[in-house]
Amino acid sequence: MSEESKERILEYVKSQKKTKHYFNDLCKAIPEIKMMQAKKIVNELVNEGKLKYWSSGSTTMYMLPSEGDVDKEEKGMN
Amino acid sequence: MALKHATPMLDELEKGPWPSFVTDVKRLAAKGNKMCEDWLGLMELSFKDKETHWKHGGIVGVLGYGGGVIGRYADRPDLFPGVAHFHTVRVNQPSAKYYTTDVLRKICDLWDARGSGLTNMHGSTGDIVLLGTTTDQLEPLFYDLTHDLGMDLGGSGSNMRTPEGCLGKSRCEWSCIDTQEIIHDITMEYQDALHRPMFPYKFKFKASGCPCDCVAAIARSDCSIIGTWRDKIRIDQEAVRAYVGGELSPHAGAGGTEKRAFDIKEEVLDLCPTRCMDWDGKNLKIWDEDCTRCMHCIRVMPRALRPGVDTGASILVGAKAPILEGAQLSSLVIPFMKMEPPFGEFKEFVEKMWDWWMEQGKNRERLGETIQRLTLREFLKVCDLSADPRMVSTPRYNPYIFYDPADVPGGWEHDEKAFRERHQA
Ligand code: HEM
Ligand code: HEM
Ligand code: SF4
Ligand code: SF4
Numbered sequence: 469m470s471e472e473s474k475e476r477i478l479e480y481v482k483s484q485k486k487t488k489h490y491f492n493d494l495c496k497a498i499p500e501i502k503m504m505q506a507k508k509i510v511n512e513l514v515n516e517g518k519l520k521y522w523s524s525g526s527t528t529m530y531m532l533p534s535e536g537d538v539d540k541e542e543k544g545m546n
Numbered sequence: 547m548a549l550k551h552a553t554p555m556l557d558e559l560e561k562g563p564w565p566s567f568v569t570d571v572k573r574l575a576a577k578g579n580k581m582c583e584d585w586l587g588l589m590e591l592s593f594k595d596k597e598t599h600w601k602h603g604g605i606v607g608v609l610g611y612g613g614g615v616i617g618r619y620a621d622r623p624d625l626f627p628g629v630a631h632f633h634t635v636r637v638n639q640p641s642a643k644y645y646t647t648d649v650l651r652k653i654c655d656l657w658d659a660r661g662s663g664l665t666n667m668h669g670s671t672g673d674i675v676l677l678g679t680t681t682d683q684l685e686p687l688f689y690d691l692t693h694d695l696g697m698d699l700g701g702s703g704s705n706m707r708t709p710e711g712c713l714g715k716s717r718c719e720w721s722c723i724d725t726q727e728i729i730h731d732i733t734m735e736y737q738d739a740l741h742r743p744m745f746p747y748k749f750k751f752k753a754s755g756c757p758c759d760c761v762a763a764i765a766r767s768d769c770s771i772i773g774t775w776r777d778k779i780r781i782d783q784e785a786v787r788a789y790v791g792g793e794l795s796p797h798a799g800a801g802g803t804e805k806r807a808f809d810i811k812e813e814v815l816d817l818c819p820t821r822c823m824d825w826d827g828k829n830l831k832i833w834d835e836d837c838t839r840c841m842h843c844i845r846v847m848p849r850a851l852r853p854g855v856d857t858g859a860s861i862l863v864g865a866k867a868p869i870l871e872g873a874q875l876s877s878l879v880i881p882f883m884k885m886e887p888p889f890g891e892f893k894e895f896v897e898k899m900w901d902w903w904m905e906q907g908k909n910r911e912r913l914g915e916t917i918q919r920l921t922l923r924e925f926l927k928v929c930d931l932s933a934d935p936r937m938v939s940t941p942r943y944n945p946y947i948f949y950d951p952a953d954v955p956g957g958w959e960h961d962e963k964a965f966r967e968r969h970q971a
Pocket of ligand 4: 821839
């Protein structure tokens with residue numbers, strides 16, 4: 469059940485044009501699930517390396533690891 | 547020793563009466579600190595261009611953490627390679643910020659080795675703010691911090707932020723609650739919320755031991771815990787007379803300790819916001835049922851007046867700086883709650899509040915804004931709280947009072963169809 473939710477979240481993220489997503493937006497993929505529970509599912513995705521965090525410092529968002537924004541920024545620097 | 551970059555504009559900030567951060571940074575740069583050298587150059591360029599050369603964002607923490615590090619990059623690494631990365635690390639401060647000098651030395655040594663050496667003790671979040679390091683230093687820094695110092699990262703992003711309290715009972719005779727214990731307990735209980743982003747936006751707890759509110763909980767926290775009492779102010783009439791007779795200096799001598807005439811009416815009674823005090827020349831009388839626990843009289847005559855002994859906290863919610871909506875102070879939602887470990891009643895409230903905010907909150911909407919949008923009445927309902935006159939600041943200001951049929955004994959039902967049969971539209 470949680471595996472299926474994870475798939476749906478990933479599919480949703482892949483179907484979107486934007487690369488950075490709010491937690492609330494990820495939850496749109498699994499509307500029947502309570503936020504507290506959804507948070508655990510999203511955390512698992514992060515732990516499994518299927519999603520990664522992006523933060524401005526004040527707000528946190530989620531993105532696919534393949535959208536290498538962070539790495540690109542850092543490569544340009546080194 | 548000449549510094550790498552000339553900084554005529556930054557140098558202006560060293561003039562004037564205040565200690566200057568520019569002087570501090572130059573001191574480190576003069577010792578050959580490459581980050582500080584280039585930091586000075588980049589800042590000078592920003593001043594010249596009147597544009598920032600810092601970029602936001604990206605990295606959030608260390609492995610397993612969704613907060614605690616704030617990614618910052620320079621947009622001119624070609625000119626200032628020393629500050630290509632300049633990440634900020636938040637370190638969770640001990641409750642009420644008590645350190646041994648040994649720990650402070652170790653933090654400084656660690657940061658000299660793994661970062662720029664620049665610190666901010668402390669950020670207004672409460673954390674120790676370590677300013678400026680590179681991505682490759684984050685994991686080793688975290689290892690040393692946790693293993694050698696027993697310290698942890700603080701909160702950032704859409705996490706619960708590092709909770710913060712006044713020094714409370716450790717040093718302050720006015721503290722009605724053990725703020726250090728409360729802050730430590732919340733920090734440990736909600737580790738997951740502190741290290742993993744789970745909310746629509748940031749969430750802050752701050753606790754002050756009394757209504758003087760030294761950590762400005764009412765202005766700066768989504769949930770403010772403010773010590774108070776529900777019995778009577780303790781009065782030592784002898785000491786009141788000593789103040790009136792000029793034997794004791796008011797305000798504990800804060801305005802000068804020389805003997806001076808003290809007008810209790812002008813300096814205390816007339817400044818009591820609810821005018822609930824009386825002085826007959828011999829005895830001070832307080833109508834405690836009208837006292838709002840503002841602390842004014844206690845602050846002026848600390849030897850004579852003390853908070854009561856049946857102590858606890860008032861809980862307020864929703865303070866914030868301008869983001870989606872303007873700035874606001876917290877609103878009172880629980881006038882009085884006992885605050886004893888393990889704080890079960892308080893945590894039950896917190897979890898109801900979070901459940902609601904997570905379900906209802908829009909992206910980047912602070913709790914106070916969700917309440918503004920969906921009403922305080924709704925908030926009270928979902929948290930199983932009842933409205934109370936003490937939650938209303940000016941009760942007669944708005945005469946339009948709406949009743950929920952469920953709140954009225956007997957209630958009523960409105961049958962639109964039957965109504966229209968009796969009344970034409
Ligand atoms: C003259 C220059 C600057 C001014 C006036 C300024 C002002 C401020 C203020 C008022 C705050 C909130 C206060 C606080 O939390 O302690 C803050 C926080 C912060 N600033 Fe700056 N800032 C300056 C430069 C910088 C630079 C150069 C960086 C990074 C490259 C930076 C990164 C941050 C970060 C990460 C925070 C959050 C720190 C925290 O947790 O408290 N700031 N700044
Ligand atoms: C218990 C019943 C009522 C209450 C509590 C009530 C209350 C009020 C209040 C508070 C005002 C505003 C007063 C002001 O700002 O000067 C007002 C104005 C008014 N009421 Fe009532 N009212 C009641 C019944 C009625 C009835 C039965 C009528 C007519 C059939 C009526 C006609 C008006 C009118 C015309 C005004 C406007 C007066 C103006 O513009 O200055 N009211 N009422
Ligand atoms: S908030 Fe009250 S208890 Fe805490 S330090 Fe200030 S005066 Fe003392
Ligand atoms: S604490 Fe404030 S409201 Fe209460 S009696 Fe003293 S001055 Fe008045």
